[in-house]
Amino acid sequence: MQLLTSYLSGSWSAGSGSKVTLVNPATEVSLAEVHAGGHDLTGAFSYARTTGGKELGQLTFAQRGALLAGLAKAIHGAREELIALAIANGGNTRGDAKFDIDGGAMALSHYAELGAKLGETHLLPDGEPIQVGRTARMSGQHMWVRRRGVAVHINAFNFPGWGLCEKLACALLAGMPVIAKPATATALVAHRMVELFAPLLPAGALQVLVGPAGWLLDHLGPGDVVAFTGGSATARMLRTHPAIVAHSVRLNVEADSLNAAILAPDVELTSETGALFIADVVRDMTQKAGQKCTAIRRVLVPAARLAEVADAMRERLTRITVGDPAQEGVGMGPLATAQQRDDVRAGIARLAAATDAIHGETGEIYPLGVPAGQGYFIGPVVRATQSPMTCAPLNEHEIFGPVTTLGAYTGEPGFAAEFVAKGDGCLVSSAYSDDRDWVGKFVTTAAPWAGRLYLGSLKMAAQSPGPGTALPSLLHGGPGRAGGGEELGGERGLHLYLQRCALEGDASILKSLLTE
Numbered sequence: 001m002q003l004l005t006s007y008l009s010g011s012w013s014a015g016s017g018s019k020v021t022l023v024n025p026a027t028e029v030s031l032a033e034v035h036a037g038g039h040d041l042t043g044a045f046s047y048a049r050t051t052g053g054k055e056l057g058q059l060t061f062a063q064r065g066a067l068l069a070g071l072a073k074a075i076h077g078a079r080e081e082l083i084a085l086a087i088a089n090g091g092n093t094r095g096d097a098k099f100d101i102d103g104g105a106m107a108l109s110h111y112a113e114l115g116a117k118l119g120e121t122h123l124l125p126d127g128e129p130i131q132v133g134r135t136a137r138m139s140g141q142h143m144w145v146r147r148r149g150v151a152v153h154i155n156a157f158n159f160p161g162w163g164l165c166e167k168l169a170c171a172l173l174a175g176m177p178v179i180a181k182p183a184t185a186t187a188l189v190a191h192r193m194v195e196l197f198a199p200l201l202p203a204g205a206l207q208v209l210v211g212p213a214g215w216l217l218d219h220l221g222p223g224d225v226v227a228f229t230g231g232s233a234t235a236r237m238l239r240t241h242p243a244i245v246a247h248s249v250r251l252n253v254e255a256d257s258l259n260a261a262i263l264a265p266d267v268e269l270t271s272e273t274g275a276l277f278i279a280d281v282v283r284d285m286t287q288k289a290g291q292k293c294t295a296i297r298r299v300l301v302p303a304a305r306l307a308e309v310a311d312a313m314r315e316r317l318t319r320i321t322v323g324d325p326a327q328e329g330v331g332m333g334p335l336a337t338a339q340q341r342d343d344v345r346a347g348i349a350r351l352a353a354a355t356d357a358i359h360g361e362t363g364e365i366y367p368l369g370v371p372a373g374q375g376y377f378i379g380p381v382v383r384a385t386q387s388p389m390t391c392a393p394l395n396e397h398e399i400f401g402p403v404t405t406l407g408a409y410t411g412e413p414g415f416a417a418e419f420v421a422k423g424d425g426c427l428v429s430s431a432y433s434d435d436r437d438w439v440g441k442f443v444t445t446a447a448p449w450a451g452r453l454y455l456g457s458l459k460m461a462a463q464s465p466g467p468g469t470a471l472p473s474l475l476h477g478g479p480g481r482a483g484g485g486e487e488l489g490g491e492r493g494l495h496l497y498l499q500r501c502a503l504e505g506d507a508s509i510l511k512s513l514l515t516e
């Protein structure tokens with residue numbers, strides 16, 4: 001069996017001690033092992049700070065952008081191999097795997113282009129010069145400068161490819177060396193990507209720790225950044241980690257999210273906007289078996305349309321075959337781990353006590369191509385409630401699987417926006433309407449509770465990627481329960497890895513600094 005190694009201090013090392021096994025979640029066949037520790041992390045941090053930081057610091061934004069273009073190309077060159085790994089280790093269908101892997105390449109390409117646009121410079125201005133003296137001679141200018149530390153990237157199991165690339169793109173373009181830590185259970189894709197990337201990058205720019213984090217965070221110091229994606233319990237532990245607290249380490253958290261989708265009263269299900277709504281909800285339930293941080297968990301529909309929406313969803317969901325994603329015709333694979341399956345089962349049981357069954361009962365399923373009892377499968381489950389605002393299991397627990405709940409409402413935009421807010425902060429929520437007045441009333445109240453609002457309508461339906469797709473040009477992150485973090489969003493994504501400094505002095509000197 002393959003023993004996964006970590007790439008630290010310029011070489012691949014196996015570590016030592018007890019081992020963790022990575023499996024195929026459809027068949028439970030063991031795929032690889034990784035040691036739970038035994039790495040020289042002091043050496044890795046020192047290598048990143050000295051060698052990696054120095055090498056990247058010598059490059060301009062344009063040169064660092066060119067490195068990212070090389071990484072995107074490497075993904076394209078190994079695409080089929082990476083897809084096969086995602087199918088085997090992640091329970092991904094081919095479509096799911098492409099979403100993760102092509103999404104990673106897309107994020108790298110986006111930031112490669114941004115680097116070219118920012119040009120042959122090391123500093124970025126933040127806004128315009130400000131007169132701070134009696135005359136224009138005495139000036140102020142904010143600027144962004146590369147942070148002198150290490151960016152530690154901790155990723156969730158569900159997007160091993162995209163998660164690695166979207167964080168890496170921003171940090172490397174900003175000029176920070178990275179130590180990446182993929183989730184152990186699905187690490188095969190990230191491990192292979194680092195094998196491809198390492199020879200294309202300056203020494204020390206990218207290291208990867210495969211396996212449990214161990215003492216990784218104890219090595220953090222001033223100037224470092226931690227970008228974390230994962231569950232809220234782990235995030236809570238990170239927020240109070242002694243090294244993070246002691247050194248004011250910048251911490252970005254992308255955590256749980258109870259994303260909502262709202263059908264406005266003006267939309268007929270037979271319209272293009274109505275079809276977009278149904279397609280988006282069904283896709284978010286079944287793509288990656290619902291294991292998407294951006295997936296729609298809560299759906300609000302006008303009470304008079306609830307039965308029609310339920311019928312449309314049943315009709316779509318019964319056409320999706322659940323099974324081993326290596327088999328032809330399978331549209332939804334298993335959950336990624338046994339723990340995930342058990343957590344989702346517990347979530348469905350909580351929800352079932354407070355809602356009505358619409359489709360899939362408790363998720364029991366006979367998957368295609370898998371012997372009975374094997375694999376971490378749960379079928380799509382739709383529940384419904386007449387009291388969405390007061391349904392605690394719906395508004396308080398993220399079920400990270402193929403589960404969604406329909407709630408009835410009067411169609412009032414204020415109620416819809418309050419329902420979004422009831423999730424206590426989400427990554428994305430969506431509203432489907434062609435009534436601009438309704439949308440205006442909804443957006444102003446809902447926006448403070450979502451990192452992104454997706455507004456589905458007739459004229460964009462044909463080119464929409466759906467709310468579940470995080471785009472490199474738009475912000476990814478959200479307030480409250482979603483972690484309070486911000487990633488991506490074009491140039492905004494670099495700011496986590498840059499230090500803002502206010503320069504104060506002679507206007508002509510300040511100007512010359514930024515035009516060097």
Ligand code: NAP
Nearest residue numbers: 155156157182183184211212213230231234254255256293
């Ligand atoms: P998790 O258990 O919190 O793990 C996330 C990452 O943290 C993994 O790499 C894990 O490593 C690592 N980790 C665990 N304990 C740690 C520690 N003491 N120190 C440092 N790192 C530690 O979450 P998950 O089960 O992988 O992911 C599911 C959750 O992620 C869901 O709740 C979902 O909402 C959230 N998520 C959010 C986003 C977003 O963008 N907001 C995206 C995807 C997923 P090991 O694997 O080695 O344990």
